[in-house]
Amino acid sequence: MHTDNIPPKPQAPSTPDERRWAHSALRRRLLTGQWEQDLEEELLRHLPTDRREALGPADLSSCPIEQVTRQLAMLYHTEPHVTGDGDISALVGRDGYVTKAGFFQLMQKVQQLTLGIREMFVRVDVAPHIPGAVARVPGLSFRTVSPDFVIASASEDAPDIPLYYQELRLRMHPETGTAIWVWDVLDIRNPNDALFGMYEATPAGGIGAEVSELFMGHPTMRGESYPYRSKEGIPFLPLVLYHAEKTGQLFNAFDASQLAYGSLVSAVLFSFYVHCVRDNSWPQKYVAGLSVSGLSQLEGDMTGRRSAISTDPSSILMFQTEPDMQGQPLIGSFTYADPEKLLESISKYEYRVATAAGISSEAMRMSGDPRSGYAISVSRSGQRESSARYSSIFRRHDQEMMEKCAMLANRFLGASLPESGYRVIYSPLGLSPEEMRAQREDIIQKLQAGLISPVDAMQIMNPDLDPIEAKQELERIRAERAQYSI
Numbered sequence: 313m314h315t316d317n318i319p320p321k322p323q324a325p326s327t328p329d330e331r332r333w334a335h336s337a338l339r340r341r342l343l344t345g346q347w348e349q350d351l352e353e354e355l356l357r358h359l360p361t362d363r364r365e366a367l368g369p370a371d372l373s374s375c376p377i378e379q380v381t382r383q384l385a386m387l388y389h390t391e392p393h394v395t396g397d398g399d400i401s402a403l404v405g406r407d408g409y410v411t412k413a414g415f416f417q418l419m420q421k422v423q424q425l426t427l428g429i430r431e432m433f434v435r436v437d438v439a440p441h442i443p444g445a446v447a448r449v450p451g452l453s454f455r456t457v458s459p460d461f462v463i464a465s466a467s468e469d470a471p472d473i474p475l476y477y478q479e480l481r482l483r484m485h486p487e488t489g490t491a492i493w494v495w496d497v498l499d500i501r502n503p504n505d506a507l508f509g510m511y512e513a514t515p516a517g518g519i520g521a522e523v524s525e526l527f528m529g530h531p532t533m534r535g536e537s538y539p540y541r542s543k544e545g546i547p548f549l550p551l552v553l554y555h556a557e558k559t560g561q562l563f564n565a566f567d568a569s570q571l572a573y574g575s576l577v578s579a580v581l582f583s584f585y586v587h588c589v590r591d592n593s594w595p596q597k598y599v600a601g602l603s604v605s606g607l608s609q610l611e612g613d614m615t616g617r618r619s620a621i622s623t624d625p626s627s628i629l630m631f632q633t634e635p636d637m638q639g640q641p642l643i644g645s646f647t648y649a650d651p652e653k654l655l656e657s658i659s660k661y662e663y664r665v666a667t668a669a670g671i672s673s674e675a676m677r678m679s680g681d682p683r684s685g686y687a688i689s690v691s692r693s694g695q696r697e698s699s700a701r702y703s704s705i706f707r708r709h710d711q712e713m714m715e716k717c718a719m720l721a722n723r724f725l726g727a728s729l730p731e732s733g734y735r736v737i738y739s740p741l742g743l744s745p746e747e748m749r750a751q752r753e754d755i756i757q758k759l760q761a762g763l764i765s766p767v768d769a770m771q772i773m774n775p776d777l778d779p780i781e782a783k784q785e786l787e788r789i790r791a792e793r794a795q796y797s798i
Contacts, residue, residue: 319493321480326517336459340425342378348370348372351579354580358577366587369586374662385424388417388423391416392416394735394737402727409721409727415717423702425456427556427702430568431554433553435455435457435479435550437452450724452721472562474553476498476500505535548719557705558705571668574665577665578658597644598645601640601641602632604630608621767786
């Protein structure tokens with residue numbers, strides 16, 4: 313699809329949603345490397361036109377919101393273990409639907425986007441057969457949906473679980489070949505009148521003409537024809553809304569906005585730093601009572617117009633005395649900028665941005681000397697603390713996803729999977745040799761002193777296990793040791 317043929321994105325249907333869309337879109341661009349235009353606009357907010365031209369190319373090398381969230385998103389560094397009531401290998405086994413679709417590999421990026429944007433949708437559906445393509449076994453497919461393309465609502469009793477979902481999607485018209493914006497609408501607010509349909513989006517964000525048959529091959533599915541249902545016939549939305557934290561709200565778009573705005577300001581400061589290193593990190597020469605011959609007028613408007621002359625070590629500058637000069641002309645120099653102090657100040661600003669966003673326990677310097685590099689880095693222990701904090705809410709969403717995947721597989725793929733009772737167990741980050749030795753000695757001493765039980769010890773070593781799972785793991789170890797006479 314050619315970008316020059318894409319129509320402008322419609323507005324959100326309400327002012328609050330438009331504000332939410334704008335801020336979430338900014339965060340999404342910062343997290344996905346599409347923020348160059350945002351930085352240019354931020355530079356012009358800080359600098360007049362002539363100073364912006366003197367600065368040169370913008371520097372996009374440092375983005376705290378991307379750096380911090382990428383280092384904190386470690387829940388899926390190793391594929392989690394999924395358990396359930398009964399045989400679930402068809403879902404999460406080596407050739408299971410979820411495994412083959414690469415869901416947990418996708419979640420490595422989803423967690424980062426969720427931490428940065430505060431919410432993220434993951435939509436699941438049955439992978440369709442593509443006409444004309446090589447035949448493949450039907451399965452599940454997953455895709456991420458940023459909240460700046462979604463209108464949603466929930467019930468008053470469960471305000472953070474969507475029951476109405478309206479997604480703005482760019483689709484190619486099958487008859488005209490032109491791109492149009494379409495609303496995908498899923499509505500289960502009334503279980504007896506659930507709805508799934510597609511409608512053209514108006515420029516103001518309203519719902520226009522129905523185009524379900526055009527893109528799905530059949531009219532809007534409503535009531536008994538609604539396709540996404542459990543074994544009991546209860547309708548559900550084929551998606552999960554991932555939250556960075558449980559707030560009791562459907563969207564929490566503006567929380568920790570300091571990290572987004574501070575990332576832009578940080579890039580402004582680093583652009584200025586590059587300018588100073590490149591153009592102003594040597595003694596600044598000056599003249600008094602003289603003017604340089606051969607100056608060229610650079611392109612620009614009246615505000616930003618500058619005069620300059622190119623020089624190199626072999627060139628000779630020609631000066632001429634100012635007509636109204638009285639006395640002896642002067643030529644000298646003075647130190648203009650200290651790059652080391654400037655970099656230290658910017659690094660301290662980045663650290664301040666991170667701590668202001670509420671991540672002070674994880675954000676640490678790689679070195680006590682910020683001049684050794686960018687100051688923001690997350691320690692291994694900080695990553696473990698972060699994973700422990702985020703595991704509870706992501707587990708809740710992952711288990712909901714497993715249930716919905718099972719429902720889809722049962723209804724459309726002929727599976728016979730349990731539709732509840734799933735548990736997702738995340739692998740802890742590995743310890744350094746020193747940390748492993750210290751933990752082992754601490755556990756052994758506490759066991760010998762009778763301060764903890766073997767179950768407690770197993771949970772210390774594997775924090776994501778509950779007491780029942782820890783007992784099962786101990787029984788497995790005991791049985792295998794007896795079997796192999798270790």
